[in-house]
Amino acid sequence: MCEANVYLVRDGVEELLMEKVDRVVPGADDTVMLESVFGERRILKARIRELELVRHRIVLDEVRPQVDADDAELWLVPDTGHGHFHPGEEVSLTLWKGKGMRPGPGLAAERVEAFVVRGGQQVAVGLQSEGQGLRLSLGQGEDGLVTVYAREEGDRRCYAKVIIEVGHHHHQGVEPVGLPLEIVPRTHRHVHLGDHYEFTVLKHGRPLAGATVRATYPGSRSAGYPVRVATDESGSARVFLTAPGNWLFSVTDGDVTSTFTLVKGF
Amino acid sequence: MVEYSERQGTPVCMSQSPLEKAVQFHRHVCxxxxxxxxxxxxxxxxxxxxxxxxxxxxxxxxxxxxxxxxIQAVLGCTFGKGNLVFLDHGKHVYTIASRERHRAVRIAQKWGNLRGAEFERFRALAQKTDLSEEEELEREELRGRILEQIMSLPFEELFDYREVQLDLPPRASIHPSVRCVRCGEGVMQTRAVETGQGWLCRPCAGEA
Known part of the structure; x- marks a missing residue:
């Protein structure tokens, strides 16, 4: 074995990380140093999964930073890669706990409540543990918009909210559901990559000025949030959407953290 | 067991913007x-x-x-269709022509339009291979701001353009294939080399 290509497994997907590597040095704290025959050097958080000597392949597992339980947030993700559901389709979503779309441990169904809001009515919905997440099944979807939120009470209070579209073209204003801290999009519409997305942060129903809203998206390599914006005097802010997939917006005020998942079709 | 994933759907009943079409084709945003x-x-x-x-x-x-x-994803001018012509000049210049309207426009990226300190820092980080967590975050923040700038600036601040007269190349034509007498593979006749022994493809003829 002279040199090898190094592959990184991230979210279950293997990708080529570095070619012609002739030196691999595992370090402390789950770091691995790679050096190529060209002198390129890279240090990353990963563990060696497999050395395929005959095929000149080294496979690493990405190591994600541990989420501090005091710093964790909840977020909801609809189980569709399509941006919406169709009428009659089984509507389900998953609640996660972690940081910046990186799930961690500590999510327990007995400490969390979830509700479906439709036409001003709130109905509790059951949560079923599946892996690190909690699954919510809403049954067959009826045409229209459905807001779902979840909350975890404790020393820190965490809220997660998402708006799910069943059917097409339900473009309309969005009403808050009344969370102590809540991100409310200006309207519901089909949002595209490259659009500005506008929302307001409410604290007990009133606009919260000067709040920092963090945002992230699938595929971000940052452990933190690559987007941060401050709300203006009317509690509003906007973010330019630079990545495909659903976006997660998160805001903290005191001991309350509240997220909103923007569901995109692409 | 449910594994966490953020699936990127392929919409079939929602329209895609030109940018999304380009990203779907190119597979990343830059x-x-x-x-x-x-x-x-x-x-x-x-x-x-x-x-x-x-x-x-x-x-x-x-x-x-x-x-x-x-250009390929948004305009539909593609390498395979034969209506994408590549001139290896290393210049951000695109000339787009319409056969039906008999018009063409030459679009050239303005010198210096993306050469501010922020862009230079982004390029430096993008070329670095061992980014620290702080640098990775900085790279993504800069990338987001630059992308917003590109999509928001007036076109005239990014590009120069002018209408040009152009002799358009003919539509792509289909030519018969012949068999290379050395490697046995098929080769378009107009690209083959005729020798005393028969047709040769360019690699076998040593022209590649």
Missing amino acids: PGLLMGVRAAEFALQFLRVSPDRDEELVAIVETDSCAVDA
Whole structure:
């Protein structure tokens, strides 16, 4: 074995990380140093999964930073890669706990409540543990918009909210559901990559000025949030959407953290 | 067991924006791709045409950068269709022509439009291979701001353009294939070399 290509497994997907590597040095704290025959050097958080000597392949597992339980947030993700559901389709979503779309441990169904809001009515919905997440099944979807939120009470209070579209073209204003801290999009519409997305942060129903809203998206390599914006005097802010997939917006005020998942079709 | 994943769907009942079409084709979002999207969208508007279906448009590109993937995805001028002509000049210049309207527009990226300190820092980070967590975060923040800038700036701040007269290349034609007498593989006759022993493909003829 002279040199090898190094592959990184991230979210279950293997990708080529570095070619012609002739030196691999595992370090402390789950770091691995790679050096190529060209002198390129890279240090990353990963563990060696497999050395395929005959095929000149080294496979690493990405190591994600541990989420501090005091710093964790909840977020909801609809189980569709399509941006919406169709009428009659089984509507389900998953609640996660972690940081910046990186799930961690500590999510327990007995400490969390979830509700479906439709036409001003709130109905509790059951949560079923599946892996690190909690699954919510809403049954067959009826045409229209459905807001779902979840909350975890404790020393820190965490809220997660998402708006799910069943059917097409339900473009309309969005009403808050009344969370102590809540991100409310200006309207519901089909949002595209490259659009500005506008929302307001409410604290007990009133606009919260000067709040920092963090945002992230699938595929971000940052452990933190690559987007941060401050709300203006009317509690509003906007973010330019630079990545495909659903976006997660998160805001903290005191001991309350509240997220909103923007569901995109692409 | 449910594994966490953020699936990126392939919409079949929601329209895609030109930028999304470009990203779906190119598979990532970068400044070069967005410059190509701006150029392609402008060309459609300037020429008052729709994206190409069957060689109504021709794109002559003077670079092989990311932007060309946007030209292909947004305009429909593709390498395989034969209406994407590559001139290896290393210049961010795109000439888009309409056969039906007999018009062409030459679009050239303005010198210095993306050469501020922020862009230079982004490029330095993008070329670095061992980014720290702080640098990775900085790179993504800068990338987001640059992408927003590219999509928001008036077109004239990013590009120069002018209408040009162009002798358009003929529509792509289909030629018969012959068999290379050395390697046995098929080769388009117009690209083959005729020798005393028979047809040779260019690699076998030593011309590659």
